[in-house]
Amino acid sequence: MPSLTLFQSPNHKNILLEDFGRGLAVQANQHLIIHENSAILLDPGGHKVYSKVLGETFAQLGRAKLEHLFFSHQDPDIVAAANGWLMTTDATGWAPSLWIRFIPHFGLDNLVADRLKPIPDNGMILNLAGCDLMFIPAHFLHSPGNLQVYDPVSKILYSGDLGASLGMDYQEVPDFDAHLKYMEGFHKRYMTSNRAMHAWAGMVRELDIEIIAPQHGALFRGRGMVQRFIDWCDELTCGVDLLPEQYTLPHKN
Ligand code: FE
Numbered sequence: 001m002p003s004l005t006l007f008q009s010p011n012h013k014n015i016l017l018e019d020f021g022r023g024l025a026v027q028a029n030q031h032l033i034i035h036e037n038s039a040i041l042l043d044p045g046g047h048k049v050y051s052k053v054l055g056e057t058f059a060q061l062g063r064a065k066l067e068h069l070f071f072s073h074q075d076p077d078i079v080a081a082a083n084g085w086l087m088t089t090d091a092t093g094w095a096p097s098l099w100i101r102f103i104p105h106f107g108l109d110n111l112v113a114d115r116l117k118p119i120p121d122n123g124m125i126l127n128l129a130g131c132d133l134m135f136i137p138a139h140f141l142h143s144p145g146n147l148q149v150y151d152p153v154s155k156i157l158y159s160g161d162l163g164a165s166l167g168m169d170y171q172e173v174p175d176f177d178a179h180l181k182y183m184e185g186f187h188k189r190y191m192t193s194n195r196a197m198h199a200w201a202g203m204v205r206e207l208d209i210e211i212i213a214p215q216h217g218a219l220f221r222g223r224g225m226v227q228r229f230i231d232w233c234d235e236l237t238c239g240v241d242l243l244p245e246q247y248t249l250p251h252k253n
Contacts, residue, residue, distance in 0.1 A: 007154035038129035040068035046080035073143035086112035098145025140192035165217030201234035
């Protein structure tokens, strides 16, 4: 699917980059936010998509400069190509403090290692040429060190793995109830617990959100759809809540 502009104003643009994921690797979305002449790329992805995402990013940047890279957590579909991105750009990489000493195992050159910066556990504000982007905590959803990005201009919440869906062929959720089958299994197994989901729901209800854009699958557009998703998370039994059903010894058939 071609790149999709989610929001545009004279000095601000949010672009969902073309879907370059094919084959066995899980489909992943890359998002670019451009404010004035500065840009940030969210969850740039792994080696399989690196060269295509790099090409499309520079095609979309125009006169803007890629100043920041955001890594929501430590998974390979997020950080595997971190070295390439840091080597080919001057951008500063931002990753949860919990993973700062683990990400170099993907192979970070000494030349660029000091450009990977820790995001404090309780989040931070990143000033993107005057736009205050919020890196907000979403720990245990699913990774123990995990953050999301809220853009106050476009009112988009970039939710990472939370809200991920697999297997459908649309980019925007048309019908919430019909969409559940594409995300329920993932959330029950990958999200840590309802306690974390409930805490997240309470926090993001304070934000003014037009779109929730996950890192895999379709996005939720419109306040009604956003509300339905947050309510669903708030109630979902998942992860360790289901442990008694999962801890059984395997048997030879
Ligand atoms: Fe992940």
